[in-house]
Amino acid sequence: MSVKIALLGFGTVASGVPFLLKENTEKIVQAAQAEIEIAKVLVKDDAEKERLWVAGHNYPFVTNIDEIIQDPEIEIVVELMGRIEPAKTFITRALEAGKHVVTANKDLLAVHGGELRTLAEKQGLALYYEAAVAGGIPILRTLVNSLASDRVTRILGVLNGTSNFMLTKMVDEGWTYDQALKTAQELGYAESDPTNDVEGIDAAYKAVILSQFAFGMAIDFESVAHKGISNITPEDVAVAQKLGYVIKLVGDVQETPSGIAAEVSPTFLPKEHPLASVNGVMNAVFVESIGIGESMYYGPGAGQKPTATSVMADIVRIARRLKEKTVGKAFNEFSRPLKLALPEDVKSEYYFSINTADRSGMMLQLAEIFNSEEISFKQILQQAADGKQARLVIVTHTMSKTQLENVTKKLAGAADVDVLNIFKVLGE
Amino acid sequence: MSVKIALLGFGTVASGVPFLLKENTEKIVQAAQAEIEIAKVLVKDDAEKERLWVAGHNYPFVTNIDEIIQDPEIEIVVELMGRIEPAKTFITRALEAGKHVVTANKDLLAVHGGELRTLAEKQGLALYYEAAVAGGIPILRTLVNSLASDRVTRILGVLNGTSNFMLTKMVDEGWTYDQALKTAQELGYAESDPTNDVEGIDAAYKAVILSQFAFGMAIDFESVAHKGISNITPEDVAVAQKLGYVIKLVGDVQETPSGIAAEVSPTFLPKEHPLASVNGVMNAVFVESIGIGESMYYGPGAGQKPTATSVMADIVRIARRLKEKTVGKAFNEFSRPLKLALPEDVKSEYYFSINTADRSGMMLQLAEIFNSEEISFKQILQQAADGKQARLVIVTHTMSKTQLENVTKKLAGAADVDVLNIFKVLGE
Numbered sequence: 004m005s006v007k008i009a010l011l012g013f014g015t016v017a018s019g020v021p022f023l024l025k026e027n028t029e030k031i032v033q034a035a036q037a038e039i040e041i042a043k044v045l046v047k048d049d050a051e052k053e054r055l056w057v058a059g060h061n062y063p064f065v066t067n068i069d070e071i072i073q074d075p076e077i078e079i080v081v082e083l084m085g086r087i088e089p090a091k092t093f094i095t096r097a098l099e100a101g102k103h104v105v106t107a108n109k110d111l112l113a114v115h116g117g118e119l120r121t122l123a124e125k126q127g128l129a130l131y132y133e134a135a136v137a138g139g140i141p142i143l144r145t146l147v148n149s150l151a152s153d154r155v156t157r158i159l160g161v162l163n164g165t166s167n168f169m170l171t172k173m174v175d176e177g178w179t180y181d182q183a184l185k186t187a188q189e190l191g192y193a194e195s196d197p198t199n200d201v202e203g204i205d206a207a208y209k210a211v212i213l214s215q216f217a218f219g220m221a222i223d224f225e226s227v228a229h230k231g232i233s234n235i236t237p238e239d240v241a242v243a244q245k246l247g248y249v250i251k252l253v254g255d256v257q258e259t260p261s262g263i264a265a266e267v268s269p270t271f272l273p274k275e276h277p278l279a280s281v282n283g284v285m286n287a288v289f290v291e292s293i294g295i296g297e298s299m300y301y302g303p304g305a306g307q308k309p310t311a312t313s314v315m316a317d318i319v320r321i322a323r324r325l326k327e328k329t330v331g332k333a334f335n336e337f338s339r340p341l342k343l344a345l346p347e348d349v350k351s352e353y354y355f356s357i358n359t360a361d362r363s364g365m366m367l368q369l370a371e372i373f374n375s376e377e378i379s380f381k382q383i384l385q386q387a388a389d390g391k392q393a394r395l396v397i398v399t400h401t402m403s404k405t406q407l408e409n410v411t412k413k414l415a416g417a418a419d420v421d422v423l424n425i426f427k428v429l430g431e
Numbered sequence: 432m433s434v435k436i437a438l439l440g441f442g443t444v445a446s447g448v449p450f451l452l453k454e455n456t457e458k459i460v461q462a463a464q465a466e467i468e469i470a471k472v473l474v475k476d477d478a479e480k481e482r483l484w485v486a487g488h489n490y491p492f493v494t495n496i497d498e499i500i501q502d503p504e505i506e507i508v509v510e511l512m513g514r515i516e517p518a519k520t521f522i523t524r525a526l527e528a529g530k531h532v533v534t535a536n537k538d539l540l541a542v543h544g545g546e547l548r549t550l551a552e553k554q555g556l557a558l559y560y561e562a563a564v565a566g567g568i569p570i571l572r573t574l575v576n577s578l579a580s581d582r583v584t585r586i587l588g589v590l591n592g593t594s595n596f597m598l599t600k601m602v603d604e605g606w607t608y609d610q611a612l613k614t615a616q617e618l619g620y621a622e623s624d625p626t627n628d629v630e631g632i633d634a635a636y637k638a639v640i641l642s643q644f645a646f647g648m649a650i651d652f653e654s655v656a657h658k659g660i661s662n663i664t665p666e667d668v669a670v671a672q673k674l675g676y677v678i679k680l681v682g683d684v685q686e687t688p689s690g691i692a693a694e695v696s697p698t699f700l701p702k703e704h705p706l707a708s709v710n711g712v713m714n715a716v717f718v719e720s721i722g723i724g725e726s727m728y729y730g731p732g733a734g735q736k737p738t739a740t741s742v743m744a745d746i747v748r749i750a751r752r753l754k755e756k757t758v759g760k761a762f763n764e765f766s767r768p769l770k771l772a773l774p775e776d777v778k779s780e781y782y783f784s785i786n787t788a789d790r791s792g793m794m795l796q797l798a799e800i801f802n803s804e805e806i807s808f809k810q811i812l813q814q815a816a817d818g819k820q821a822r823l824v825i826v827t828h829t830m831s832k833t834q835l836e837n838v839t840k841k842l843a844g845a846a847d848v849d850v851l852n853i854f855k856v857l858g859e
Contacts, residue, residue: 023722027582030647033764034579133577139723141577148576149561149569151462152743154455219458277729280708285725294451294740295567297713298730301705302723312722315580327757336461 006035006322007042009071011093012084013055013062016107016134017044019311020081020318021062031315035322043071045093068093072100079321081314082106091115098122098130103330105317107134107310113208113224116215120333127331129324131317136209137162137286139309140302141316146216146290147335153294155217157257159429162209162267164284164304165192165200166232166252170269171282173240174249180233192284202231203252203267210254210265217256217290218263219337226343228266235269238386239356239424242396243271246382248428249279255427257349262342264349264404271354271398271428346404352381352428353399353407360419361393369395372417376410378402398428434463434750435470437499439521440512441483441490444535444562445472447739448509448746449490459743463750467743471499473521496521500528507749509742510534519543526550526558531758533745535562535738541636541652544643548761555759557752559745564637565590565714567737568730569744574644574718575763581722583645585685587857590637590695592712592732593620593628594660594680598697599710601668602677608661620712630659631680631695638682638693645684645718646691647765654771656694663697666814667784667852670824671699674810676856677707683855685777690770692777692832699782699826699856774832780809780856781827781835788847789821797823800845804838806830826856 010017024031024039032038044062046052052064068089071077080097082104084090090111094104104123106112112119112135123130133143137160146155161167168190169183178186184201187193199205207229214222232252243250248271256265272279277299281287286304291297303309324330359365373380382398402410407425414422438445452459452467460466472490474480480492496517499505508525510532512518518539522532532551534540540547540563551558561571565588574583589595596618597611606614612629615621627633635657642650660680671678676699684693700707705727709715714732719725731737752758787793801808810826830838835853842850 019722023580026721027580030582030765031580033766034575140726141573144577145569145573147462148748149572149741149744151747152451152455152459153740154458275710277708280705282703292740293454293736294447294743295737296731296734298568298728300726300728302726306724308721309723312581312720313577315722316577319579320576327755329755329757337458338461 005038005040006078006325007040007076008079008081008318009043009045009074009077010041011045011068011071011080011082011090013044013046013060014083015307016310016314017083019307020315022308023311023315031319035319036326037322039318039322042077043074045071068096072096077102078325079103079105079318081318082108083314085110087111087114094119095122098126098128101126101128103129103321105314105321106132107314108132109135109205109208109212113211116212117221124333129321129330129332129334131320131334133317134310134313136212137288138303138305139312140286140288140300140304141313142288142300143212143216143334144316145300147337150290150292150295153292155290155292157255157291158213158217158288159278160206160209160213160254160288161251161278161281161286162206162254162288162304163200163203163252164286165197167281167286168192168284169201170232170235170250170252173235173237174244177237177240179237180235201233203229206252206254206267210256210267213254213288214256214263214265216335216337218258219339220263220341222263222265222341222343226265228268230268232269234424236424238394239426242356242384245384246398247274248272249274250426251278251281253278259344259348261345261348264344269426271426273429276429346408349404350401352401352430354424354426354428355397355399356423357395357397357414358421358423359393359395361388361390365393365419368417369420372413373399373410375413376402376406378406378410401430433466433468434506434753435468435504436507436509436746437471437473437502437505438469439473439496439499439508439510439518441472441474441488442511443735444738444742445511446488447735448743450736451739451743459747463747464754465750467746467750470505471502473499496524500524505530506753507531507533507746509746510536511742513538515539515542522547523550526554526556529554529556531557531749533742533749534560535742536560537563537633537636537640541639544640545649552761557749557758557760557762559748559762561745562738562741564640565716566731566733567740568714568716568728568732569741570716570728571640571644571762572744573728575765578718578720578723581720583718583720585683585719586641586645586716587706588634588637588641588682588716589679589706589709589714590634590682590716590732591628591631591680592714593625595709595714596620596712597629598660598663598678598680601663601665602672605665605668607665608663629661631657634680634682634695638684638695641682641716642684642691642693644763644765646686647767648691648769650691650693650769650771654693656696658696660697662852664852667854670784670812674812674826675702676700677702678854679706679709681706687772687776689773689776692772697854699854701857704857774836777832778829780829780858782854782856783825783827784851785823785825785842786849786851787821787823789816789818793821793847796845797848800841801827801838803841804830804834806834806838829858
């Protein structure tokens, strides 16, 4: 018996699928209890078809999605085109036609996932997307299966390889943001428009999906605050090191007494924290839970073979469930009503980098501002006073988002005070 | 509908099961699609029963295994007594009586796993043991599900929390082995007879189980070479640091052209390697594979709640499969004939710490010995020559086990040469 699949798109990731099918045939057949056959591959046009044939790819390429949707033999549609459209339409049509779907499309799932999941459920079909979060790291299925009896209290993730590569260079080599971006673009890690990667948008998509699996709550993408790495200066990096921290772009989803809070922001991690040594393009998801305690899942966040491996794991799972006649179980069944945390419940330490006039009384003025919000200092570092300007770095004790907002406003209104950067600090 | 389980033993780990059932009721019921009920708990004798009642544990305690085996309502037997007997007999009887089994007993599985798995398969019953390897780290199920389409080429694991705690203290604080052992015993991490932990036996049990899941091969415990940490000196630790390494007790299973090789040994890890920063009682499993590339799974290797979480994940899985009527699928289905690697195919760099007479010509003599086996040097460090004795540290380039054996013999036969220690070095 063989299970016929169709690939939508034949880019980098998709071409990893036949690689795995060929290299690991025996093991895949053992796990799936069926052979997996690539029956059709959707490409853009005849020119692409031609190009792929010339390059030696001997698949039945088609250029019209109908040839896949209307083919009753195809049981699984594997969407690897990315972006919202036409992926959304094609997945919807596949589900409507009774086909199981595997996708790696985090943008789509983060924004329209609810709709697609509802359709799949209504149809009794599988919609799996392990590859959508942290590419090669099997974090979603692990949350479903192995943390089924556990309760997650917080998830911290280095979820974007591009920005992590850049930050690693900024920390290890002292590069500026611009130097790091240029190299990332030259190496093909960053696109010409790097916004999604460097502004935390890509990581925020992943945080949306992680929230569903870890907390059972379907948070809206708009409710995930995101802040990128573009304003991190070499001075911030140097001060972080001096104080025993490493700066990473961290996706953070936690449950507070009032609900969950999700955000992506540059974060000072104590250098002993397991996430602090996740370098280069690697990703990692650090899970805090009441059962296991602390666990971390580390691996490549992108790339042809890692992503294809996650995609293939989904395909194998569906094939096996077809065999067992239990297909249709939702990828993630953990579901609770969404409750968003109140700002006063979301707490952290913070780093403030501030320029002030270099005159007496400035420290008193700042201390009064922080004190008026009941925020106390953990560490203070005065740097580079030149008679005109002084640079002051403050790490606070734990405060809430409400306090943060209030103090930020007051600092913005204070004379001779210029807040350069505010970053979250993970307490030890 | 509720699924009735029986616990064999009510020690540390077992008491974590009711904790999770109580704290995570809703999520567990959602995942299992059934309530899980602790129907009976086997304890040693009336005295223990009395003691547990007084301590407020209100379970139907029994002291005779027959009361569980003969109870037709009990569907899952959870063995948490440890050691070989009577655990083996009880599990065998439970399987013969048609009950599914969950256990955390690595000793038993490493030595008698084949027999028990065959019985479970014959009976069409589940025998799950996620907690047997690296306690709270969900590595076994991840290898089964998420690496189903991948091919593992090597597994490196920090698999024993006790020895890792000790080594961390030896590295970070400069403690001797004896100091570290004493503290580990005071903290309850090491038993009064620490042999299994410090001599690599416990880690070797886990390597046996990992070999089955990662490579599909049922290697015998006797085929896993194991070497412990008791002869590591402060000098070894210091030299490792100077050369850019961290010493860890590492379980290493790899596939070579001729077959698989498994061993547990103190290993010099480059300090940038993800395993090098796994400290204290934490465990981690680092997986090299052709699909994902490099991934790591990190978490607590032992402890009440982490281990109970893995046990509960198994129970939930079985309950769900009972509901779906697909129970009986083997925990690990990946199976190939066992092939052991030839010594000449098992290759590594090595560290030699050698005392020699402090006279001219010694270096030449050593160089000739290594050269005669075609082993070349990567790093040489001469230390502490006092006119009588010189201490020499050599890190070699890659050599095979055959070369290692030959050169070790020649060094043992050489005049004025005393080999203090030989450790494996993971290349960069």
